[in-house]
Amino acid sequence: MDLERSPLARPFPDAPPITGATPHIARAGYKDWGRCDLTYVELAEGTAVAGVFTKNVCCSSEVELGREQVMHGKARALVVNAGNSNAFTGYRGREAVEQIMVQVAEHLGCAPGEVFVSSTGVIGVPLPKDKAREGVKNALSAAECTWEDAALTIGTTDTFAKGASASAMIGDTKVQLVGIVKGSGMIAPDMATMLGYIFTDAAVAPAFLQQLLSAASDATFNCITVDSDTSTSDTVLAFATGKAGNSALSSFDDPGADAFAAALNDVCRQLAHLVVRDGEGAQKFVAVKVSGAVSDESARKVGLAVANSPLVKTAIAGEDANWGRVVMAVGKAGEPADRDTLSIGFGGIWAARDGLPLADYDEAPVAAHLKGQDISIEVDLGLGEGRATVWTCDLTHGYISINADYRS
Numbered sequence: 001m002d003l004e005r006s007p008l009a010r011p012f013p014d015a016p017p018i019t020g021a022t023p024h025i026a027r028a029g030y031k032d033w034g035r036c037d038l039t040y041v042e043l044a045e046g047t048a049v050a051g052v053f054t055k056n057v058c059c060s061s062e063v064e065l066g067r068e069q070v071m072h073g074k075a076r077a078l079v080v081n082a083g084n085s086n087a088f089t090g091y092r093g094r095e096a097v098e099q100i101m102v103q104v105a106e107h108l109g110c111a112p113g114e115v116f117v118s119s120t121g122v123i124g125v126p127l128p129k130d131k132a133r134e135g136v137k138n139a140l141s142a143a144e145c146t147w148e149d150a151a152l153t154i155g156t157t158d159t160f161a162k163g164a165s166a167s168a169m170i171g172d173t174k175v176q177l178v179g180i181v182k183g184s185g186m187i188a189p190d191m192a193t194m195l196g197y198i199f200t201d202a203a204v205a206p207a208f209l210q211q212l213l214s215a216a217s218d219a220t221f222n223c224i225t226v227d228s229d230t231s232t233s234d235t236v237l238a239f240a241t242g243k244a245g246n247s248a249l250s251s252f253d254d255p256g257a258d259a260f261a262a263a264l265n266d267v268c269r270q271l272a273h274l275v276v277r278d279g280e281g282a283q284k285f286v287a288v289k290v291s292g293a294v295s296d297e298s299a300r301k302v303g304l305a306v307a308n309s310p311l312v313k314t315a316i317a318g319e320d321a322n323w324g325r326v327v328m329a330v331g332k333a334g335e336p337a338d339r340d341t342l343s344i345g346f347g348g349i350w351a352a353r354d355g356l357p358l359a360d361y362d363e364a365p366v367a368a369h370l371k372g373q374d375i376s377i378e379v380d381l382g383l384g385e386g387r388a389t390v391w392t393c394d395l396t397h398g399y400i401s402i403n404a405d406y407r408s
Contacts, residue, residue: 008277020044020241028135030083040139049075050210054234060087061094073206096127164270168263170256173246175202183275203242226279281398293386303390305333313395341382
């Protein structure tokens with residue numbers, strides 16, 4: 001399936017190397033495509049790891065094992081398979097994952113539990129052990145590649161490589177962070193997004209890294225949606241190699257902890273936005289800004305109700321300022337809302353305030369705003385101080401075409 005590059009695509013950043021994290025790619029041939037589809041990242045001894053995973057109860061063996069492994073806080077390698085999610089495949093799927101873990105562990109001389117595996121693609125087909133074995137073998141002897149190469153390799157229906165970078169000062173030491181992500185459809189994260197990986201040379205204690213990643217995910221990956229579907233494979237992992245030489249961070253009391261947390265949040269936000277910008281068939285990037293809610297969490301739920309509404313998303317695709325559809329979505333969210341205090345706007349221009357259409361509302365500037373690529377919808381509930389921003393895309397014929405033809 002040949003896909004045109006998303007009109008909302010962004011160029012891959014100039015991502016620096018991360019000391020202690022070395023990416024490689026190879027071809028396993030999971031699908032009939034002429035490109036690499038297996039990514040291997042070798043990690044230095046002592047690398048700390050944290051992770052967030054899907055809450056989809058029909059998750060893959062990779063997710064089940066990853067949840068167990070991340071509790072130990074140590075990692076030596078990451079393997080990502082593209083083209084086959086290995087989900088809903090029973091014991092055969094688990095055996096394939098364990099085979100990869102053992103194969104890499106024997107190469108590195110580490111415990112199998114320090115090898116993290118992710119897979120993405122078609123559900124219900126066991127990962128072929130022979131292809132996986134050969135692909136891993138090729139990856140273990142492959143030359144080091146760029147982060148952009150790795151980002152391209154983990155993709156499935158992605159139309160561009162997605163990456164982000166940031167830096168922070170911890171005392172007198174500059175630390176680097178690089179992240180890559182894949183995701184285009186089946187995006188309504190529940191503790192993660194499709195597949196995302198963040199690498200840093202900072203020294204961070206595993207428990208604190210987990211605290212930071214969970215908080216960053218809640219504010220970024222858990223605030224995006226393309227189609228309201230939560231994947232069986234959703235995973236975000238963060239790896240801290242400790243090779244920068246900074247004093248290890250273990251709490252917010254440590255100097256530089258705030259700066260590192262901000263950098264991690266920045267990388268997660270960039271990656272989350274890129275997933276939405278590559279939403280299947282997307283033509284517009286939409287920010288739903290909710291204020292006046294009874295709590296921040298309530299605001300997020302209202303925002304997701306608007307962002308997941310097919311009627312709202314198709315109106316945006318048609319460049320129609322149909323604010324009544326936004327009212328409908330707010331009302332069905334199941335959160336506190338009052339018709340008589342509700343205000344709706346587009347692009348900073350209010351169409352309705354306090355439950356009534358504005359008498360002097362001029363739709364012309366709103367229509368002009370909706371013709372652009374970056375759209376904002378404002379919702380003020382008028383009930384409290386809670387606020388949140390949720391990001392989504394429009395819903396076009398392209399989404400139907402891609403997903404109707406996904407397995408062919």
